[in-house]
Amino acid sequence: MTMRSTMLLLAPAVLGVAAPALAQTAPTILPDATVLEVSAEGRTTRVPDVATIRAGVVTQGQTAAAALSENATRMTRVLAALKQAGVAQRDIRTASVALSPQYRYAENQPPAVTGYQASNSVSIRFRDVAKSGAILDALVAQGANQIDGPSLSLDQPDAALDEARANAVKIARARAELYAKAAGLSVARIVTISENGANDGSNPQPPIYAMARAMKASESTPIAAGETQVSVSVSVRFLLK
Structure with missing residues (x-):
């Protein structure tokens, strides 16, 4: 399992409508509050079935x-x-x-x-x-x-996607705490979580065209499943104090 995070933004919050949250509408934030926005990606792997x-x-x-x-x-x-x-x-x-x-x-x-x-x-x-x-x-x-x-x-990718989502939020939280500490602040709570995109493990391969061949071979055509990667990207806004 591998994970990485991208795009960090530290800025004062302004009044207005926040990015759409997954669960609910973002709560009101005071004009002088400090908000940290972190975009992170969580990944996990599965064997294609x-x-x-x-x-x-x-x-x-x-x-x-x-x-x-x-x-x-x-x-x-x-x-x-x-x-x-x-x-x-x-x-x-x-x-x-x-x-x-x-x-x-x-x-x-x-x-x-x-x-x-x-x-x-x-x-x-x-x-x-x-x-x-x-x-x-x-x-x-x-x-x-x-x-x-x-x-x-994957025939049933939902469980793997949920694992990747949890990993993405975990990564975002860890990064938020690191940046908050570097700025002399601490994380108060999450304001919003938005999902930016997901890969459900589909892994299309370059087309391989095979014309009819002599059927004298004793072995069948090998197909190796290997591993496929499931990933989810999220943007998380944290209120700092």
Whole structure:
């Protein structure tokens, strides 16, 4: 677990509306009071338990109908392979369907249509990250020729986010006490807490495109979960005395 804090501001308070607080409206502060504002970030780590990967089929045909027909046949096998592997229907979502003409370009001539390309891809959530590589290999065997991902994330990030929030406030409090002591003051209480942003552990990876390969390999494609970082940034205003 690592944490850090950023942006410190020491200034006299002025009358007006304070930054939005998470729990309640900020109380009134006397004009001559001294307020310290600290922006801090709390972090924690978790092992991702969900991998999202997009897999699909790209086909070519002399006509639009031929390209779509071949694509539909192969995509049906891909979806059947997912079902057979135990992937729940709720974890399979169509990501894109496209059909486009293919052109031949020649100097001083208009583009000529040479055929059509059809594509269909699905977004798949793997709740057992360790098994996702073997399932991808099965999809390739059934006709999938385009894969990108994975994007690793947490299925239930709330507990990790709350831990990061608590860490952020703890860091802000420690920094406030340090600055108050350096200024010959002490921390009286917290005036407001505002959350500035959060990362729930989603960790999209650069796309990795894999075309169909020879299925002679004895080992499945490895997918390593590693660790993902959950973080929350807060701004805390302290009343000093």
